[in-house]
Amino acid sequence: MAEIEKRKSFKHVSYLWDDQEAAKLAGDEVGLLIYRSNLLGADLRLTNYGGGNTSCKAMANDPLTGEEVEVMWVKGSGGDLGTLKRSGLAALYVERLRNLKKVYRGIDHEDEMVELFNHSIYDLASKAPSIDTPLHGFLPFKHIDHLHPDAAIAIAAAKDGKRITQELFKGTIGWVEWQRPGFDLGLKLKQCLDENPGIRGIMLGSHGLFTWGDTAYESYINTLEVIESCAEYLEQHYGKKGPIFGGQKISSLPAELRKKQAAAIAPILRGFCSSERPMVGHFTDDDRVLEFINSNDLDRLAPLGTSCPDHFLRTKISPLVLELPADADLTDVEQLKVKLKPAFEAYRAMYADYYETCKHPNSPAIRDKNPVIILFPGVGLFSFSKDKQTARVAAEFYINAINVMKGAEAISEYTSLPRQEAFNIEYWLLEEAKLQRMPKPKALSGKIALITGSAGGIGKAIAVKFVEEGAVVVINDNDGERLKKADDDFKGRYGKDAYITAKLDVTNDADIAAAYDAANLAFGGVDIVVNCAGLSISKPLQDHTDKDWDLLYDVLVKGQFKVTQQGVAILRKQEIGGDVINIVSKNALVSGPNNAGYGSAKAAQLHLSRLNAAELGGDKIRVNVVNPDAVISDSKIWEGAWAEGRAKAYGIKVEELPAYYAKRTLLNEIILPEDIANACFVFVGGLLNKSTGNVLNVDGGVAMAFVR
Incomplete structure (x- = not known):
């Protein structure tokens, strides 16, 4: 009940502390530091992603002497409070850190102190200490929060922020003028505390807020109360000086x-x-x-x-x-x-x-x-x-x-x-x-790819490969259920910033336009278009219907044409070149039985690729082809009638198809979706930037499909 009342008492920040969860960490000050940090990082009104830092000081055994020493655990360089774990903390001997004052040569030599932090490291496996380490180290409090809340910075960045801070908090919050973070600023914080004993926090001009407590909870509640006061003060003043931002000049579009x-x-x-x-x-x-x-x-x-x-x-x-x-x-x-x-x-x-x-x-x-x-x-x-x-x-x-x-x-x-x-x-x-x-950028860092039919099979394997090489991708399919499964898979493996999804039927102009609009809004455009969506119909000549023929040509040929056409319009807007990769087939080159519709459509896809390569070279847009064969794993093409048709054509059983296809290749290999994905990466990974109009066979070696 007390927790519920506490939550109700805050309007501008979120009270997230759970006594039962905290009780599980009783006696573990570092665990409580992590818990508090994650709660603070979960509310963007309190601090930004990757911003701010928190700390705690507690006694620990010195591994060299066995004696108890005071150690400070503080968020290390480059971490994020909302996702902070123990591995993201730096642990330092407090006394050694404070003794660095004896060798500090003044503000002109700030940077050399960072290397000296390493002489204070308690846990050799800890994260590298950040530049804010001394800001926590010189203050005596057991738990400290340094955050960048909008409400506090609004006061800190105001022309007369120092006066406002004094009036609002009646002297209980100190003020330190703007100074770049570092050793000297840590000394300034300690000086401010010494000159204002009993304060509950310090406002840093143009920068942020320091608050503290003797326990993790005291620090947490103190932080919330100070920020709540800042936000309440701002709310009371909105509109008093006149319209916000001087009033509206123009209206937004719907x-x-x-x-x-x-x-x-x-x-x-x-x-x-x-x-x-x-x-x-x-x-x-x-x-x-x-x-x-x-x-x-x-x-x-x-x-x-x-x-x-x-x-x-x-x-x-x-x-x-x-x-x-x-x-x-x-x-x-x-x-x-x-x-x-x-x-x-x-x-x-x-x-x-x-x-x-x-x-x-x-x-x-x-x-x-x-x-x-x-x-x-x-x-x-x-x-x-x-x-x-x-x-x-x-x-x-x-x-x-x-x-x-x-x-x-x-x-x-x-x-x-x-x-x-x-x-x-x-x-x-x-x-x-x-x-x-920071790690070197991956080969596809900064690149945006739209791969049709990428909720499964070859298309999904290409999307996975591209994401793992640094690209962002537009996952799409005409099958909503399959698309949902791919969405869940990619979210779990790569997180929300690696991809978006779009329902896309390549025979539908509106779907294509909507998918590209989604790419533009989410990522800013597109660099790589992979035409992978497909289907197969295997029938003897006399059994082929107009419906079969139209479907094959609408999806494989016209779909490739339409998706490429709209994609090229975006590539030309950007004027930074790009790639079109068409997943065709060995059947574009090899004549086989019961394959008139599919084989001729694949041949059309192949030649359309050559025609596009010839036309788009002036725009630095490369167009290349990957020719797979018999990629059975996770492929909708091989479900049902197509597999049965191919098995019948070769006089074998459906379950014998993988081995049959492997045996007829020069390498005697089964071809997997990942093999096609690797071939696509070859074209876009940076080593073939001066190649266009090529055909790369990934079929285990089918001599009849050799281009030359």
């Missing part, structure tokens, strides 16, 4: 029209943003975004950029705002590109000037000059980054920044980080070192 406009323009934006490397996109028309981008204050606030370093590192110095009417005609692609090109050139020039103006002699080389966040008033927000998750999280961070601007403007005036300070964070040598430690 939801369906917003999606239509976003899908139409996304590939063009992606093409511009991919001028240096392939980028994956994300789109949102969240109400908070629309309120901001449709406002009178957009032109004043957007160029200021963000305040919190976590926001800034994800979203770049400032967004690009499109100067287009929400209902602009986007059908004239070339004219639209002409209109948008100067805006991207101006943004790149601005970013280059920012780099040149702010750089230091030892600064890392300039990074990608394209925008991460693009705002389309009346429509929504686009974000582009190296992969879907990073693009989605960048959008989430910019929404956090919008919340901060909204709150700061309601109570005072929003202030962002000075450009030099922002640069010092973005091009910090320690941040660069973190980037350099």
Whole structure:
């Protein structure tokens, strides 16, 4: 009952603590730290993905002396509170960490302290300590939370945030002016505490919030109460100074029209943003975004950029705002590109000037000059980054920044980080070192693939291979039940950012258009089109019907044509090249009995591929063919009548087909869906970027199917 009442007492944050769950961890301070961290990370109003850090201090046995020593467990570098596990913690001797003050040479030598943290490591298997480690280490409290709640940062980023903090919390929350995280900031926090004994937390100017407690629960409840107070204060002030963001300047398009406009323009934006490397996109028309981008204050606030370093590192110095009417005609692609090109050139020039103006002699080389966040008033927000998750999280961070601007403007005036300070964070040598430690991009990182018929069989194997090589994929099928199973499988194996699903019948123009629109909205466009959807009908010539013939040609030939046609329109919008792979068959080259419809349709697919390759080379679009044979595993083609027809044609039983097909090959091998997937990867993996119009046989070696 007490827990229910506690939940009701919070309006702006979620009280998630469960006494029964916490009781299971009694006496395990590190376990309670993980529990508390996961609860805090589950509420995006409290902190962003990957942002903030938490800690606890407890006694432990020194493995060298056997004596009890105080150890601090703190979230390590690069972790996320919501998914934090013990393996994501750094564990350090508290006394050794604090003794580093004796060798600290001052703020000009901040970075050298990070290496010295390693001399304080208690658990040699722990995560690398983050730059925020001393911020926790110099404070005496057993449990500490450092978060980036929108409501608190709104006050921290306000022009007179220090005064507001003092008035709101009556001196119970300290204030430390903006300073880059590091050893010196840890000393400043301790100084603030020493000068203000008895405070329950510290606000960091433009940055975030520190709160604490003697137990995990005390720290958790203290954190919630402070953030609740900040949020309540903001809510009381919304509208008092005037309309939010200066009031509405334009109206949003209706939801369906917003999606239509976003899908139409996304590939063009992606093409511009991919001028240096392939980028994956994300789109949102969240109400908070629309309120901001449709406002009178957009032109004043957007160029200021963000305040919190976590926001800034994800979203770049400032967004690009499109100067287009929400209902602009986007059908004239070339004219639209002409209109948008100067805006991207101006943004790149601005970013280059920012780099040149702010750089230091030892600064890392300039990074990608394209925008991460693009705002389309009346429509929504686009974000582009190296992969879907990073693009989605960048959008989430910019929404956090919008919340901060909204709150700061309601109570005072929003202030962002000075450009030099922002640069010092973005091009910090320690941040660069973190980037350099990240794994190298996979071969298909930044690539988007639509594979028809990918809920099972060959198509699914191709989708799996592409995802595992770094691509994002559009899983689709005309069989809803099969598609649902594939959805569950991919979600469990790869998570929500690796794929989307779409119901797609390749004989239906509207289905094709909808699938590509879904790809545009989810990822920003498409790079790889794989025509894999198929069916087979095996009958003697006299038994073939018009219905059989039309179905084979509609799915195999016309379907390939239609899917390629609409896919090429998107590839041309992007102007960054691409790939079309057509899964054909050895039957396109080999004559066999009872196969007039299927075999001739496959031959048409093969020649259509050659024709497309000849036409699309000027657009840097490669068109290649993979010819499988007898891929029986997980294939709908081999269910029922087709298998029976082939078995009858060869005078054998259905269950004898796999062995029969293997024995007739030069390699005596059974062909699996994964073999076809590997062949597709060969074409798109980067080593054959100058090859088009090719046919790759994956049939175990059928001499009659040799192309030459």
